[in-house]
Amino acid sequence: MKIIVPIKQVPEVAEVKINPETGTLIRDGVPSILNPFDEYAVEAAIQLKEKFGGEVTVITMGPPQAKDALLKALAMGADRAVHLTDRAFAGADTWATAYTLAVQIKKMEFDMVICGKQAIDGDTAQVGPELAELLGVPQICYVRHLEVSEDQKFVIAHRETDDGYEVIKAKLPVLLTATKGLNEPRLPNIMGIMKAKKKPMDVIDAATLGVPEDEIGLKGSPTTVRKVYPPPRRSGGIKIEDMDPKEAAKKLVEFLASKGAI
Amino acid sequence: MGLLYDRETCTGCMLCIKVCNFGAIEKDGDKVKFDIDKCVLCGSCEEVCPVDAIKIERRTVDEEALAEYKDVWVFCETHEGRLRNVALELVTKARELADKLGERVVAVLIGHEIEGLAECLIHQGADKVLVVDDKIYADYSTDAYTIAMASLIAPRKPAIVLFGATNNGRELAPRVAARLKLGLTADCTGLEIDENRQLVQIRPAFGGNIMAEILCPYTRPQMATVRPNVFKPSEPDTSRTGEIEKVEIKVNPLQVRTRILDRVVEVTEGMKSVEEADIIVSCGRGIKDPSNLNLPQALADLLDAAVGGSRPIVDAGWLPPTQQVGQSGRTVSPKLYFALGISGAIQHIAGMSSSDIIVAINKDPEAPIFEIADFGIVGDLFEVVPAIIEEIKQLKEKR
Numbered sequence: 001m002k003i004i005v006p007i008k009q010v011p012e013v014a015e016v017k018i019n020p021e022t023g024t025l026i027r028d029g030v031p032s033i034l035n036p037f038d039e040y041a042v043e044a045a046i047q048l049k050e051k052f053g054g055e056v057t058v059i060t061m062g063p064p065q066a067k068d069a070l071l072k073a074l075a076m077g078a079d080r081a082v083h084l085t086d087r088a089f090a091g092a093d094t095w096a097t098a099y100t101l102a103v104q105i106k107k108m109e110f111d112m113v114i115c116g117k118q119a120i121d122g123d124t125a126q127v128g129p130e131l132a133e134l135l136g137v138p139q140i141c142y143v144r145h146l147e148v149s150e151d152q153k154f155v156i157a158h159r160e161t162d163d164g165y166e167v168i169k170a171k172l173p174v175l176l177t178a179t180k181g182l183n184e185p186r187l188p189n190i191m192g193i194m195k196a197k198k199k200p201m202d203v204i205d206a207a208t209l210g211v212p213e214d215e216i217g218l219k220g221s222p223t224t225v226r227k228v229y230p231p232p233r234r235s236g237g238i239k240i241e242d243m244d245p246k247e248a249a250k251k252l253v254e255f256l257a258s259k260g261a262i
Numbered sequence: 263m264g265l266l267y268d269r270e271t272c273t274g275c276m277l278c279i280k281v282c283n284f285g286a287i288e289k290d291g292d293k294v295k296f297d298i299d300k301c302v303l304c305g306s307c308e309e310v311c312p313v314d315a316i317k318i319e320r321r322t323v324d325e326e327a328l329a330e331y332k333d334v335w336v337f338c339e340t341h342e343g344r345l346r347n348v349a350l351e352l353v354t355k356a357r358e359l360a361d362k363l364g365e366r367v368v369a370v371l372i373g374h375e376i377e378g379l380a381e382c383l384i385h386q387g388a389d390k391v392l393v394v395d396d397k398i399y400a401d402y403s404t405d406a407y408t409i410a411m412a413s414l415i416a417p418r419k420p421a422i423v424l425f426g427a428t429n430n431g432r433e434l435a436p437r438v439a440a441r442l443k444l445g446l447t448a449d450c451t452g453l454e455i456d457e458n459r460q461l462v463q464i465r466p467a468f469g470g471n472i473m474a475e476i477l478c479p480y481t482r483p484q485m486a487t488v489r490p491n492v493f494k495p496s497e498p499d500t501s502r503t504g505e506i507e508k509v510e511i512k513v514n515p516l517q518v519r520t521r522i523l524d525r526v527v528e529v530t531e532g533m534k535s536v537e538e539a540d541i542i543v544s545c546g547r548g549i550k551d552p553s554n555l556n557l558p559q560a561l562a563d564l565l566d567a568a569v570g571g572s573r574p575i576v577d578a579g580w581l582p583p584t585q586q587v588g589q590s591g592r593t594v595s596p597k598l599y600f601a602l603g604i605s606g607a608i609q610h611i612a613g614m615s616s617s618d619i620i621v622a623i624n625k626d627p628e629a630p631i632f633e634i635a636d637f638g639i640v641g642d643l644f645e646v647v648p649a650i651i652e653e654i655k656q657l658k659e660k661r
Binding site for chain 1: 285301309341436470474475476480519526528615634
């Protein structure tokens with residue numbers, strides 16, 4: 001079974017702080033990590049390979065340092081990596097990202113593409129479905145349980161819904177997006193980390209990929225960012241300390257009633 | 263390359279460094295230099311530069327072609343034969359946007375035996391409802407719904423199409439966008455019309471650390487998914503009239519490549535959905551033991567509220583995943599949010615910070631949740647919450 005896992009390197013969002021003076025993000029010293037949802041995707045692909053045999057290829061579009069995310073996936077047990085990297089890819093929105101990935105993936109053979117549900121920096125959850133459309137395969141999003149039939153022709157997946165889940169069957173090839181609960185991603189061990197450096201990694205630029213310049217990066221993106229600013233800060237309001245609980249509760253309920261909240 | 267920097271013109275005022283969110287600009291002698299690998303071409307520097315030394319090359323806009331696209335559409339999701347709340351919220355918002363543009367609101371209703379809902383959408387503010395009714399649409403499927411939406415949008419040329427950012431909306435909209443080669447903005451929390459009649463799509467990113475304003479300058483329609491519970495639905499006006507048009511869009515069963523074998527509802531009997539509740543009582547580690555959950559439940563019952571939880575509580579299996587509030591769970595924006603024993607990790611705050619009123623009760627006076635709470639009580643929740651319940655009961659009796 002041939003499985004492709006598109007991944008993204010993201011900043012550890014929990015450690016991103018705001019500069020109170022300028023209101024901008026402080027990214028210095030913030031570690032870059034493999035997007036956590038992508039770890040579920042990598043783990044799922046490796047588990048399927050362990051069961052059915054085959055090959056797991058991880059692919060990313062990103063700056064040179066995104067190689068570290070690929071290495072992590074290789075260390076977990078992926079077999080090979082593809083790194084699409086070129087300044088011309090910069091500024092891509094979800095459409096241009098999905099398009100660039102699709103051009104490369106169409107050149108490869110696959111039975112399944114497994115993405116993370118969303119990246120924790122942009123949080124859009126759009127690249128997976130857009131990629132499925134551009135590859136012309138069906139999609140099952142927010143998968144938290146996955147089985148592949150013994151004949152390797154079908155998947156049965158549990159797709160998270162707003163009030164539970166659906167059990168969905170689809171014929172391969174298919175694109176899935178993985179969410180929390182699908183598995184417990186393994187930690188790479190020393191052997192894995194050593195081996196990762198020797199696994200094949202194709203580094204591909206825009207010219208080699210053969211994509212027109214106006215379809216990629218900022219130029220290929222139908223959306224543009226007009227402005228970025230810190231969210232309107234919620235000023236902390238009333239804070240009560242060292243007060244008898246009954247008295248505090250009374251003040252709270254008066255406050256809520258005055259706001260018409262209860 | 264997208265960014266052009268005119269070093270000669272640059273006065274070295276360094277304003278651009280201050281506004282860059284991505285650390286892509288640094289001081290270079292008395293001028294600046296750009297790290298293109300870090301730059302996302304967001305244009306903050308271009309906007310702030312007083313001498314226009316920074317230029318971001320963008321595509322040209324064919325204004326004549328774009329002007330052909332008119333009206334504000336809303337994909338109105340149904341669930342078990344009922345409209346989802348977000349559909350009513352979006353029709354209300356669409357009305358406001360359409361009035362600014364002087365255009366119509368068109369609601370799109372796809373499903374089976376759902377025509378009866380069209381009237382509600384007109385009362386809510388729609389001028390027209392497109393009804394696509396067929397057995398094939400009885401259950402949501404990405405394939406059938408994508409065909410329906412793409413078939414409606416392509417010939418009718420709306421200017422704007424809005425989807426609720428539900429699980430279905432968040433996977434349908436990008437599929438449609440990719441098919442029609444359109445821009446799409448996810449999870450908007452604000453929508454405006456700018457001076458050029460463009461839709462300004464406002465959304466949080468980086469776990470809620472920054473807000474971004476997104477435009478779709480080159481293509482139409484402009485598409486966005488919008489978070490539930492952000493916009494309030496208006497009171498329905500039953501005197502409103504509008505047009506209902508039935509549209510037949512055939513889908514061959516073979517075109518639907520996924521099959522639903524089973525559907526499992528995990529919302530526990532009596533447990534309200536956090537996404538649709540007006541009031542949420544959430545608890546975190548401070549609740550200490552699952553047997554203590556009857557306390558937040560009692561408060562929730564009193565207020566007709568949903569019980570939610572932070573990630574550790576859900577990971578421990580004390581609450582089902584459907585009740586998890588935060589970045590890896592649900593995003594909510596109720597009228598009132600109680601954070602009981604929740605310290606306020608950024609991932610949790612990202613999922614609830616747009617609530618109207620936040621009440622925090624925590625033992626630790628330094629807990630970050632107090633920084634965003636409208637009303638915070640430093641104290642033991644096991645003493646404070648029973649007192650709150652008592653106070654609310656008394657208030658209800660008085661009324």
